[in-house]
Amino acid sequence: MAEATVNNGVNVEALLAAREALKSAPEAAKFKWRATVKWVNGTHSRSTVEGFYGLGGEQKHKTTFSFDADHPEVFAAADQAATPVEIVLAGLASCLTAGVAAVAQARKVQLRSVSATLEAGMDVRGILGMDEDVRNGFDGIKVTYKIDADASPADIKAIVAQSQKRSAVYDIITNPTNVTVEVS
């Protein structure tokens, strides 16, 4: 069977086993994701990701991951790194793309290439405090995938739709999430 050779690099069997295991241990499904940030200078900062809580215990990444951010020169900044809102787009892009690979694997569809472009509108009069009726954030995001795979266009669209349906970052952006900010 050709199906047996489908390999997108996603261990779907392990994910299905995890789902079974969590049915009888819902507490293990409660994760805490973490990041720390340090101000560098001006609008330049460095965020670091090292570990998280999940499956009932502390988990460590294999390595520490760090993300620099800055504002661009058109905002009179040094453009040392991507802008925070672009980093959010990278989060959305990667979440949906991981989902495409996972769903394709579950549906026994071999992917050859997956890419996408993301574009998000923003009226900067919001963040500049010029008009209270202009929101600070994006006025919308458009994601356009280009996928080469052993499947019909309709099946490919269905894979993307399912990824969207289960995406954590898609949910975070499209629905309200409570954020509390404190000074210790």
Add this chain to the structure above:
Amino acid sequence: MAEATVNNGVNVEALLAAREALKSAPEAAKFKWRATVKWVNGTHSRSTVEGFYGLGGEQKHKTTFSFDADHPEVFAAADQAATPVEIVLAGLASCLTAGVAAVAQARKVQLRSVSATLEAGMDVRGILGMDEDVRNGFDGIKVTYKIDADASPADIKAIVAQSQKRSAVYDIITNPTNVTVEVS
């Protein structure tokens, strides 16, 4: 005057001048932020940020910025990079921190150090499709700043509150944003 020596590396004068200029040219305030993503293997992808549209024309970053993402080993993945939801936390952390530096500069408060920890809860039964009542995204985010600055605790709290009020990423996460996902 001691105030004259306050330097957090943010050019507030240029930002105020930009605000004045945009009053008579609101079209120039319409930005388009962009990212592209390419699937690498499994849940591993690479997002790239190169340019954006704003001030009435195409803008290029000084360099191309890229962000790898992957899923962790507890999700049977290779943990080659941070998880997409952690990248979103980095986006929020950096947006609020840039705002702290900018607001402090505008208020003539010298910052000595700024850091924060972020923690976001998530019940992974959502993304695993185990329970339709469990959302895919975070159930909330807590950001805790630690700031050393030439200001009273009350003034420092007010700086953080103003950064939150004008933050693009805080707005994107706390309010709903429309996302359309298509296959070309």
